Amino acid sequence: MTREALKEYIHNVLITIHENIRETSDRKGWADEEELTHIESRLLTYNEVLQTFKIIAREMDLPERELGL
Numbered sequence: 001m002t003r004e005a006l007k008e009y010i011h012n013v014l015i016t017i018h019e020n021i022r023e024t025s026d027r028k029g030w031a032d033e034e035e036l037t038h039i040e041s042r043l044l045t046y047n048e049v050l051q052t053f054k055i056i057a058r059e060m061d062l063p064e065r066e067l068g069l
Contacts, residue, residue, distance in 0.1 A: 007067070014053065014068040021046045 001009075021043065028039045050069075057064045 010053075011068045014050070017046055017050055017053075018068075021050070 024039055024042050024046065028036065028043070031039055053067075054064060054069050056062075057067060057069055
C-alpha cells in the first residue's frame with residue numbers, strides 16, 4: 001500500500017465518522033424518548049473514536065489537518 005493510498009483511506013474513514021456524527025446529531029432533534037439513549041450512545045462512541053485518532057496523530061506527530069482531523 002502506498003503512502004497516498006493509506007492517507008486516502010484514513011481520510012475517507014474520518015469523513016465517514018464526521019458524517020455519522022452530523023447525521024446522528026440531526027436525528028437527535030426529532031427522536032423519540034426511547035431512541036435518545038441509543039443516539040447519545042452512538043454520539044459518544046463516534047466522538048471517542050475521533051478523539052482516539054487525534055491523540056494517536058499527535059503522539060506520532062502527524063499532520064492532523066491534512067488527515068482530516
